[in-house]
Amino acid sequence: LDYRPSEVARSLSLRRTHTIGLILPDTLNPFFAALAKGVEDTGFRQGYSVFLCHSNYESKREGAYAELMISKQVDGVIIIQANRDSSAVRRLLERRIPAVAVDREDPDLRLDCVVADNFGGSVAATKHLLALGHRRIACIARASGLSNATERVRGYRVALREAGLRPDPRLLVAGGRTFAEGRQAMETLLKARPRPTAVFVTVDVLAIGAIRAIVDARLRVPQDISVVGFDDIPPAAFHCPTLTTVSMPKWELGQRAAEVLIARIQNANPGRAITRVVLPTSLIIRESTGVLRNGSRSPERVE
Amino acid sequence: LDYRPSEVARSLSLRRTHTIGLILPDTLNPFFAALAKGVEDTGFRQGYSVFLCHSNYESKREGAYAELMISKQVDGVIIIQANRDSSAVRRLLERRIPAVAVDREDPDLRLDCVVADNFGGSVAATKHLLALGHRRIACIARASGLSNATERVRGYRVALREAGLRPDPRLLVAGGRTFAEGRQAMETLLKARPRPTAVFVTVDVLAIGAIRAIVDARLRVPQDISVVGFDDIPPAAFHCPTLTTVSMPKWELGQRAAEVLIARIQNANPGRAITRVVLPTSLIIRESTGVLRNGSRSPERVE
DNA sequence: GTGAAAGCGCTAACAA
DNA sequence: TTGTTAGCGCTTTCAC
Numbered sequence: 312l313d314y315r316p317s318e319v320a321r322s323l324s325l326r327r328t329h330t331i332g333l334i335l336p337d338t339l340n341p342f343f344a345a346l347a348k349g350v351e352d353t354g355f356r357q358g359y360s361v362f363l364c365h366s367n368y369e370s371k372r373e374g375a376y377a378e379l380m381i382s383k384q385v386d387g388v389i390i391i392q393a394n395r396d397s398s399a400v401r402r403l404l405e406r407r408i409p410a411v412a413v414d415r416e417d418p419d420l421r422l423d424c425v426v427a428d429n430f431g432g433s434v435a436a437t438k439h440l441l442a443l444g445h446r447r448i449a450c451i452a453r454a455s456g457l458s459n460a461t462e463r464v465r466g467y468r469v470a471l472r473e474a475g476l477r478p479d480p481r482l483l484v485a486g487g488r489t490f491a492e493g494r495q496a497m498e499t500l501l502k503a504r505p506r507p508t509a510v511f512v513t514v515d516v517l518a519i520g521a522i523r524a525i526v527d528a529r530l531r532v533p534q535d536i537s538v539v540g541f542d543d544i545p546p547a548a549f550h551c552p553t554l555t556t557v558s559m560p561k562w563e564l565g566q567r568a569a570e571v572l573i574a575r576i577q578n579a580n581p582g583r584a585i586t587r588v589v590l591p592t593s594l595i596i597r598e599s600t601g602v603l604r605n606g607s608r609s610p611e612r613v614e
Numbered sequence: 615l616d617y618r619p620s621e622v623a624r625s626l627s628l629r630r631t632h633t634i635g636l637i638l639p640d641t642l643n644p645f646f647a648a649l650a651k652g653v654e655d656t657g658f659r660q661g662y663s664v665f666l667c668h669s670n671y672e673s674k675r676e677g678a679y680a681e682l683m684i685s686k687q688v689d690g691v692i693i694i695q696a697n698r699d700s701s702a703v704r705r706l707l708e709r710r711i712p713a714v715a716v717d718r719e720d721p722d723l724r725l726d727c728v729v730a731d732n733f734g735g736s737v738a739a740t741k742h743l744l745a746l747g748h749r750r751i752a753c754i755a756r757a758s759g760l761s762n763a764t765e766r767v768r769g770y771r772v773a774l775r776e777a778g779l780r781p782d783p784r785l786l787v788a789g790g791r792t793f794a795e796g797r798q799a800m801e802t803l804l805k806a807r808p809r810p811t812a813v814f815v816t817v818d819v820l821a822i823g824a825i826r827a828i829v830d831a832r833l834r835v836p837q838d839i840s841v842v843g844f845d846d847i848p849p850a851a852f853h854c855p856t857l858t859t860v861s862m863p864k865w866e867l868g869q870r871a872a873e874v875l876i877a878r879i880q881n882a883n884p885g886r887a888i889t890r891v892v893l894p895t896s897l898i899i900r901e902s903t904g905v906l907r908n909g910s911r912s913p914e915r916v917e
Numbered sequence: 918g919t920g921a922a923a924g925c926g927c928t929a930a931c932a933a
Numbered sequence: 934t935t936g937t938t939a940g941c942g943c944t945t946t947c948a949c
Contacts, residue, residue: 315685318686321926321928323926324940324941344647347666348640351668360665360667362665363636363665383621519849519852549823549826551825551854619943620941621943624943627943627944920949921947926941928940928941929939930940933935
């Protein structure tokens with residue numbers, strides 16, 4: 312007859328809940344959504360349920376969720392930190408809750424992490440623009456101070472330097488995280504003189520916003536300005552023009568994070584060395600980048 | 615000193631877990647992601663944690679999750695059914711787990727539901743195209759057989775009939791749920807002769823794919839073909855051209871569902887009448903729709 | 918008021 | 934092998 316053992320009684324008895332917490336800024340962002348799917352898929356396959364915890368980019372809420380996960384006695388948590396404030400992670404570690412950081416890492420923290428090769432991807436993106444003849448290459452980047460953001464800017468800078476160019480600080484502008492903020496950042500950039508002929512936008516969502524700003528200024532992508540993004544979110548391949556971008560292994564990031572976490576949970580070896588996995592990124596060339604045209608050098612009108 | 619009561623012991627004792635399950639097809643779809651955020655936000659505010667359960671559009675996985683939610687003894691579940699198969703919901707109801715259906719409803723099932731005015735939104739979208747002078751108006755729709763999909767097609771048909779037009783079955787094509795499937799559907803439609811001058815795509819994701827097909831065929835939106843979508847996902851406002859669409863109260867759908875569920879949970883009145891809430895939709899006019907041009911009547915070349 | 922005890926539904930250790 | 938029992942950490946009841 313229709314009997315289901317009570318998981319809560321089992322949890323109390325076994326002291327394991329077969330539940331993990333996933334703390335992330337916002338699943339509305341397609342990048343995080345894909346990553347979340349990766350953890351949920353592998354958790355499901357391995358018998359773990361996942362609590363969805365939106366920090367909403369707020370440290371306070373992140374902390375509240377960490378506290379809640381402690382009370383709920385999850386077996387572990389996967390966290391995409393909202394910002395530089397790592398108190399939530401520290402709290403988890405303090406309570407000996409297995410935790411793994413994804414997408415962004417903090418060298419000060421001793422915990423497992425799964426990240427992508429942000430630096431390499433950014434070098435590739437910038438070199439692609441250089442190979443197309445561009446020299447005035449701008450960059451729109453998240454100013455979160457988190458490793459993924461800083462690594463991307465570092466890749467951009469290093470690539471420029473290797474090409475014998477000096478990064479122009481006026482061409483580096485801070486973006487937020489929404490389409491609208493990407494547009495805004497690009498509007499700022501469009502005022503620079505001479506205007507950049509290409510822009511490396513370190514987040515696809517911002518890149519799509521940036522293209523909007525370019526189009527609204529009656530300029531064309533890529534004829535007047537080339538743009539390359541980062542993440543390869545689903546809309547990137549369908550935007551007009553389709554977006555040249557650096558592909559992130561989004562689902563895999565989540566998958567690997569779940570695997571590392573579950574291994575840590577089941578391997579009751581607390582002194583085990585820290586795991587750090589780095590997944591490769593790769594440049595996907597589409598329509599939004601093109602060779603530098605002389606005519607696009609310094610048009611007078613931006614309307 | 616740093617003491618946290620064990621929620622699992624409390625749950626066992628109180629027979630309430632302060633946890634709800636959220637079963638949905640896929641958070642990668644921005645529509646579901648926004649809805650999920652709505653339930654998570656209000657759950658958080660009211661002291662409920664949410665289990666994220668991707669059915670992946672598979673009844674089997676949906677059923678497995680329903681079973682798991684029963685074992686985990688969640689206080690209730692919110693479900694966006696993957697397809698016509700309602701066995702998962704029935705299972706929940708059988709076990710007296712409070713459940714609420716969101717976005718799609720099944721008249722055969724006696725459970726609370728929160729849906730949007732899909733019919734009204736579709737009528738408005740179609741009337742908008744009619745007002746612009748279009749007569750050959752195609753429709754790309756999900757063929758899931760679920761209420762939201764059928765209501766949207768019904769709205770389209772009713773609006774055409776009210777304008778004295780007879781819906782042409784050759785202009786109604788089934789789309790899937792991805793950008794690529796939207797493009798495919800539009801490719802089919804582009805072969806129709808005479809070609810439609812406008813298309814109502816019942817899902818934004820499909821609409822963006824459809825625009826891609828139109829552009830690839832060297833036609834322009836809206837000069838050659840107008841397109842209106844449905845959902846108003848974030849990229850819709852940033853696409854080129856920006857997408858005219860019917861706005862869905864996505865976050866609110868999730869929020870209301872959570873509220874209805876929590877009320878049902880706390881109101882131990884099992885005989886209470888079924889709650890059915892319908893939220894309004896509204897047409898948002900952007901760039902992808904324009905007046906019918908005679909020149910766009912029947913161009914010969916589709917490249 | 919304060920404190921002890923029973924019970925929530927399981928698992929695991931131990932007896933028989 | 935099978936059956937019994939203690940205990941997981943809380944809430945609630947009941948006795949003091």
